[in-house]
Amino acid sequence: MLLSDKGMSEEHKMFLEGIKKEKRVIKISQVILLLVFFGVWQLAANLKIIDTFLTSSPKQIFDLLLKLSENGMIFKHLWVSTQETIVGFLLGTTIGIITAILLWMSERAAKIMEPYLIILNSLPKTALAPVIILWAGAGFSGIVVTAAAVSVVITIMTVYTGFKNVEEDKIILLKTFGATKLQILQKVIIPANIPIMISAMKVNIGLSWVGVIVGEFLVSKAGIGYLIVYGGQVFKLDLVMTSVFILAITAGIMYFIALWIEKKVIKY
Amino acid sequence: MRDISVELKNISKKFHTIQNETMAIDDISFKVYEGEILAIVGPSGCGKSTILSIIAGLVKPSGGILNIKNKNIGFMFQKDQLYEWRTIFKNAVIGLEVQDKLTQNNIQKIEEMLENYGLGSFKNHYPSQLSGGMRQRVALIRTLAVEPEILLLDEPFSALDYQTRLTVGNEVGTILRERKITTILVTHDIPEAVSISDRVLVLTERPARIKKEFNIVFNTMETNRTPMKCRQSSEFGEYFKNIWEEMDVVE
Numbered sequence: 098m099l100l101s102d103k104g105m106s107e108e109h110k111m112f113l114e115g116i117k118k119e120k121r122v123i124k125i126s127q128v129i130l131l132l133v134f135f136g137v138w139q140l141a142a143n144l145k146i147i148d149t150f151l152t153s154s155p156k157q158i159f160d161l162l163l164k165l166s167e168n169g170m171i172f173k174h175l176w177v178s179t180q181e182t183i184v185g186f187l188l189g190t191t192i193g194i195i196t197a198i199l200l201w202m203s204e205r206a207a208k209i210m211e212p213y214l215i216i217l218n219s220l221p222k223t224a225l226a227p228v229i230i231l232w233a234g235a236g237f238s239g240i241v242v243t244a245a246a247v248s249v250v251i252t253i254m255t256v257y258t259g260f261k262n263v264e265e266d267k268i269i270l271l272k273t274f275g276a277t278k279l280q281i282l283q284k285v286i287i288p289a290n291i292p293i294m295i296s297a298m299k300v301n302i303g304l305s306w307v308g309v310i311v312g313e314f315l316v317s318k319a320g321i322g323y324l325i326v327y328g329g330q331v332f333k334l335d336l337v338m339t340s341v342f343i344l345a346i347t348a349g350i351m352y353f354i355a356l357w358i359e360k361k362v363i364k365y
Numbered sequence: 366m367r368d369i370s371v372e373l374k375n376i377s378k379k380f381h382t383i384q385n386e387t388m389a390i391d392d393i394s395f396k397v398y399e400g401e402i403l404a405i406v407g408p409s410g411c412g413k414s415t416i417l418s419i420i421a422g423l424v425k426p427s428g429g430i431l432n433i434k435n436k437n438i439g440f441m442f443q444k445d446q447l448y449e450w451r452t453i454f455k456n457a458v459i460g461l462e463v464q465d466k467l468t469q470n471n472i473q474k475i476e477e478m479l480e481n482y483g484l485g486s487f488k489n490h491y492p493s494q495l496s497g498g499m500r501q502r503v504a505l506i507r508t509l510a511v512e513p514e515i516l517l518l519d520e521p522f523s524a525l526d527y528q529t530r531l532t533v534g535n536e537v538g539t540i541l542r543e544r545k546i547t548t549i550l551v552t553h554d555i556p557e558a559v560s561i562s563d564r565v566l567v568l569t570e571r572p573a574r575i576k577k578e579f580n581i582v583f584n585t586m587e588t589n590r591t592p593m594k595c596r597q598s599s600e601f602g603e604y605f606k607n608i609w610e611e612m613d614v615v616e
């Protein structure tokens with residue numbers, strides 16, 4: 098594992114070459130799959146096999162995308178939703194992690210809260226969206242709180258479970274040096290759970306988008322969710338499809354940012 | 366008479382669970398002298414780890430008196446318990462960090478120790494990149510870093526393969542003797558106990574009581590005694606046989 102490049106045998110080179118090749122094949126196949134999907138869709142539209150009034154078509158989406166980019170409209174809506182998602186995500190994740198820390202601090206509190214957390218977790222949070230929006234306000238704040246609500250409980254449960262699963266001897270070791278509870282938290286519990294927190298974040302990005310879109314369906318005057326609802330109401334399916342397309346790309350980008358952060362943070 | 370470093374008087378320990386209570390230790394008394402290496406052997410599950418935990422103050426005894434002259438205790442476990450997210454250097458200094466003793470002087474001492482134990486070039490590696498023997502050496506440096514007056518070793522070599530265990534055992538045994546650190550070594554490996562320690566306590570099955578005590582003296586080696594030399598000495602076999610017979614009756 099500590100071999101340098103120079104000491105590499107022919108066989109090892111072949112092995113690495115094989116891995117590279119396999120990766121390339123997978124990448125190319127992924128691109129082909131995407132192209133085939135859009136190609137077939139467009140072809141079916143051209144041949145009138147599908148009704149583009151209901152399904153739209155890649156060309157229509159692309160044209161609309163151009164048009165909406167020219168007048169900057171799409172960016173305005175995208176920015177609104179992205180802001181809501183980021184704030185909702187940060188809120189849900191931070192509150193989730195802080196609550197998990199507090200529960201770790203007091204095992205009794207954790208035991209008391211356990212059944213409520215389990216019930217809250219199995220409840221579809223979006224069912225509460227209308228109520229949340231009534232309480233938090235029919236606009237940015239309501240949507241952000243909805244987004245946060247979707248991810249907060251699952252974050253608490255995942256992160257707290259991670260905290261509890263830290264090997265007892267790793268904690269005892271620190272105690273033998275006379276560590277305080279706060280030091281145990283700082284030097285063992287949290288660092289041991291960085292991978293779990295990051296994977297929770299990856300999940301939360303998607304969940305926050307769910308919350309934002311649902312919130313926008315209900316109240317907003319702008320945003321991707323608003324565009325989708327509006328497009329549906331006026332039967333402009335290409336607007337709906339274009340919005341979904343943009344949503345997919347943005348959520349994808351955010352996910353890759355999280356992956357990048359994960360690589361930067363976890364070096365071992 | 367030498368000074369007493371640790372003294373257990375009629376120590377007992379019961380563990381309580383909802384299903385039952387377990388008498389882990391029943392009336393244990395022994396002394397450890399300063400600079401002495403004491404080995405404790407006994408069947409597994411008899412309460413050896415519990416004794417160490419009580420001495421370290423991690424577990425409260427149910428009864429008895431514990432006298433410790435110095436509270437500065439180092440503990441080494443069966444598994445090295447290196448933190449996989451910390452580099453070797455950062456692992457070695459964690460005790461200093463916790464005790465807020467990360468001085469330039471201490472950092473330099475750690476660097477020297479890493480160098481001396483052949484870990485200098487692995488300073489910035491992560492534990493997953495090291496072999497079991499190297500990892501256990503890092504664990505030893507981490508323990509010695511805070512300069513403990515009493516060292517508690519709980520089967521520290523038993524997770525290593527035989528070859529590494531002999532090497533690391535030899536190194537550690539030599540270091541302990543050089544530094545004259547008071548040590549309690551728990552093991553179920555009789556040769557290990559004989560080669561490293563000055564005295565061996567044989568425990569009964571649970572609840573642990575002291576069954577027999579052996580003073581280990583190698584007349585051929587008044588000074589510079591090392592575990593490896595002990596293993597090769599003619600007196601070694603006799604000690605092994607005597608202790609093994611004590612253990613064997615128990616099994």
Ligand SMILES: Nc1ncnc2c1ncn2[C@@H]1O[C@H](COP(=O)(O)OP(=O)(O)O)[C@@H](O)[C@H]1O
Pocket residue numbers: 380381382387388389408409410411412413414415416571
């Ligand atoms: N925290 C605990 N709670 C309940 N029982 C325990 C606990 N720790 C140890 N025991 C029990 O006490 C006995 C002695 O354990 P231990 O000291 O670990 O033995 P050894 O180290 O000699 O193998 C065992 O029967 C074990 O199951």
Ligand SMILES: [Mg+2]
Pocket residue numbers: 413414415519
């Ligand atoms: Mg044990």
